[in-house]
Amino acid sequence: MRPRVVLxxxxxxxxxKACELLRRFTESGHDVTVVPTAAALEFVGAPTWAALSGKPVSTDVWASVHEVPHVRIGQQADLVVVAPATADVMAKAAHGLADDLLTNTLLTARCPVVFAPAMHTEMWEHPATQANVATLRERGAVVIEPAEGRLTGKDTGKGRLPEPxxxxxxxxxxLARGVGSADLAGRHVLVSAGGTREYLDPVRFLGNRSSGLQGYALARAAAARGARxxxxxxxxxxxxxxxVRVVRVETTNELREAVLAAAPEADAVVMAAAPADFRPTTTSEAKIKKASDGSAPAVHLEQNPDILAEISHERHRDDQVVVGFAAETGDDTGSVLELGRAKLARKGCDLLVVNDVSGGAVFGAEDNAAVILSASGDAVExxxxxxxxxAHAIWDQVVRRFVM
Structure with missing residues (x-):
């Protein structure tokens, strides 16, 4: 049976923008029932929703009364997604008010519920809205943080609907994780992703092959589990x-500054980024030119700070969980796992995700395999x-440490 989604x-x-979200659900095989509010139909008409979903659309509880839609739709849903979710709808949901088909559906749903808020910054930041959001999250709903950017008119700020x-x-x-999936609700997590660059001159740099895909997957998974x-x-x-709040950096020192700024209030820090181990001792202000005699310039390097070891050994909170990553190939000094265990002990983190990157595996790929080592000696393959x-396997291990 196709998963039943109420939009x-x-x-x-x-x-x-919900039209694109609807199309993504239907094209991926979901059975979607669109339940707009009367106000939503002032922006997008019922014929559009009916055409895209292949189902009739109603906003009130009086249509097809014999089918009891105000109860049936919520009871039969596998997932309810409200996008956009206005301050008004979230306030009604938080206080159990039900004056139309959507709010009745929210009251009768026993499946996971996702709210994607969109409103002006002042409305999002108002204490009443924040209290309502907190209430919904406490009840297990996933309330996605709105994005920052251009709003209605000339306004810019937090309150923009995330991309469909x-x-x-x-x-x-x-939907895949089901009821109770918001096990990171109330937690703030910090994730790093990508690879740093250390500049030789304005156009050249030392870098690595990290794509950021695993770090971004970790961020998405944490948000889906209710985390900030x-x-x-x-x-x-x-x-x-x-x-997700995104802070963009380039160099290892910039990464260190951003991580150290956010780490003190984080419940968990997951260092999935690949910081460069070394940087040039000097950076040319002008592009380095080829020598006429064919000789190559000498590049002198110095070590970059060890961010993972620093945040592991100098924690601001005893209950903070720190996760590191190790991309290993194995060598004469040990196997991939042996090198990983040595790194775990040296860095002082709680968990270390070890990837075998022999032959360039993992980098830029859509899939991954790993062994999650813990300071207690456990290993989860x-x-x-x-x-x-x-990403979810990693967060499962983090959540376990929150409840230990």
Whole structure:
């Protein structure tokens, strides 16, 4: 049976974006029932929703009364997604008010519920809205943090609806995990992703092959599990995950500064980025030219700070969970796992995700395999799967340490 999704659409200018979200659900095989509010139909008409979903659309409880839609739709749903979710709809949901088909559906649903808020910054930041959001999260709903950017008119700020593709990714993860998936609700997590660059001159740099895909998968997975997420991204061009605050950096020192700024209030820090181990001792202000005699310039290097070891050994909170990554190939000094265990002890983190990157494996790939080592000596093997699956396996281990 196809998963049954209710797409609730409330009355905001971002309602037009829900059309793309609806198409993503239907094209991926979901059975979607659109339940707009009356205000939403002022922005996008019922014929559009009916045409895209292949089903009739109603906003009130009086249509097809014999089928009891105000109860049946919520009871039969596998997932409810409200996008955009206005301050009004979230307030009604938080206080159990039910004056139309959507709010009745929210009251009767026993499946996971995702809210994707969209409103002006002042409305999002108002204490009443923040209290309502907190209430919904306490009850197990996933409320995605709105994005920052251009709002209605000339306004800019936090309150923009995240991109439909990212709302879809979050929603399918919530659907896959089912009721109780928001086990990171109330937690703030910090994730780093990508690879740093150390400049030789204005156009050349030392870098590595990290794509940032695993770090972004970790950020998306944490948001889908209800966490407030800060993502420090080093030279990554991927779209911002829905509900995630992204801090962009280039060099290892910039990565260190951003991580140290956010780490003190984080419940968990997951260092999935690949910082450069070395940087040039000097950087030329002008592009380095080829020598006429064919000789190459000498490049002198110095070590970069060890960010993972620093945050592991100098924690601001005793209950903080720190996760590191190790990309290993194995050599004469030890196997991939032996080198990983040595790194775990040396860095002082709680968990170390070890990847065998022999032959360039993992970098830029959509899938991954890993072994999650713990400071207590446990080892959890994650067989090759999507990086999203690997991300959830890592968060499962983090959540275990929160409740220990």
């Amino acid at each position: 609730g659409v409330s009355g905001g200018i971002a309602a037009y 593709a990212e709302i879809f990714e979050t929603s399918v993860q919530v 997420v800060t993502l420090v991204a080093a030279n990554v061009t991927l779209p911002d995950p829905a509900g 994650v067989e090759r799967a999507s990086k999203t699956t690997v």
